[in-house]
Amino acid sequence: MLAHQMAMENPSMIRAEAVDAMEFPDLSNRFNVQGVPQTVIDSGKGIVVGAYGEVQMLAEIKRALQN
Numbered sequence: 001m002l003a004h005q006m007a008m009e010n011p012s013m014i015r016a017e018a019v020d021a022m023e024f025p026d027l028s029n030r031f032n033v034q035g036v037p038q039t040v041i042d043s044g045k046g047i048v049v050g051a052y053g054e055v056q057m058l059a060e061i062k063r064a065l066q067n
Helices: 002-009 025-030 054-066
Strands: 038-041 046-049
Touching: 002 054, 038 054, 046 054
Parallel strands: none
Antiparallel strands: 038 046
16 A cells, blocks of 8 residues: 555656456465565565565665665
8 A cells, every 4th residue: 555655746757557466376485475465676685575564665775776
């Protein structure tokens, strides 16, 4: 939900999609989904499993984009 809120605030920089892991097993395997919710940052540069608050999510995004 947070990813979608962030995308609504800045649609030119952030894109969010919700995918049912059971309906799309290829994507689940590609990103090694082990729990839900799982947020994939920049095509796998970062992965967050579980519900994160805004501050924690921003920290994870920054960490992922530094690599």
